[in-house]
Amino acid sequence: MGDIHEGEFEPKYTRELGARLRSIREQRGWSLHDVQEASHGRFSGSAVGTYERGERSISVRRLSELATLYGVPVDQFLPSDDAQGGRDRNATERIRSKEKVVIDLVALGERSDSAELDPIRHYLNAIRLQRGDYNGRVLTVRATDVWAMAAMCTTDTAALVESLGEMEVLRPQ
Numbered sequence: 474m475g476d477i478h479e480g481e482f483e484p485k486y487t488r489e490l491g492a493r494l495r496s497i498r499e500q501r502g503w504s505l506h507d508v509q510e511a512s513h514g515r516f517s518g519s520a521v522g523t524y525e526r527g528e529r530s531i532s533v534r535r536l537s538e539l540a541t542l543y544g545v546p547v548d549q550f551l552p553s554d555d556a557q558g559g560r561d562r563n564a565t566e567r568i569r570s571k572e573k574v575v576i577d578l579v580a581l582g583e584r585s586d587s588a589e590l591d592p593i594r595h596y597l598n599a600i601r602l603q604r605g606d607y608n609g610r611v612l613t614v615r616a617t618d619v620w621a622m623a624a625m626c627t628t629d630t631a632a633l634v635e636s637l638g639e640m641e642v643l644r645p646q
Contacts, residue, residue: 483627483628483629484527486552486627486628486629487527487529487530487627488526488527489527489552490524490527490531490550490551490552490624491524491525491526491527491528492525492527492552493549493550493551493552494521494524494525494531494539494550495525497543497545497549497550498521498525498543501543501544504518505518505519505521505522506518508521508542509521511542512538512542515538516535516538516539516542521539530627531624532592532625533547533592533595533596533621533622533624533625534592534595536550536621536624536625537621546617547617547621548617548620548621550624551620551621551623551624552629573613573614573615573616574613574614574616574618574619574634574637574643575611575612575613575614575643575644575645576597576611576612576613576614576637576642576643576644577610577611577641577642577643577644578597578609578610578611578612579609579610580640580641580642581593581594581597581642584640584642587640589626592622592625592626593622593625593626596618596621596622596625597612597614600612600614600618611644616630619633619634
């Protein structure tokens, strides 16, 4: 997020995510064509191939759909933070030590001019719907949700948490 602009992505992270996608697909014994058939055309073999090669980033919604299709939790697709290197380890430690992150939904809503936050807003709304949580002020998300949001933004968890902190949408737990 911070220095990542819409349409840009971190190639290393995207390649690592793609390698995980390929590994899990191959563990199922599926070809790219099998994915296309099993998804009834929702995923074309060529699109999945571009995700797997890291040539194209995948949205969190598509990643979630693919996880459901493969029958695995979405966090199994995400590269480990250890593979990221070079990021602010303090932000990563904040995630690991707390296990959860509290997001101020009001502050996030006030940043409506920031289109780069749209995937995060959609993901958080899905969590709220799943939980039946409609208080609308704050939302506590697990570390795996932070990883998923980072994947949506094609960044790592430390960079995402750092960016959200700079935007003042994180709250103490």
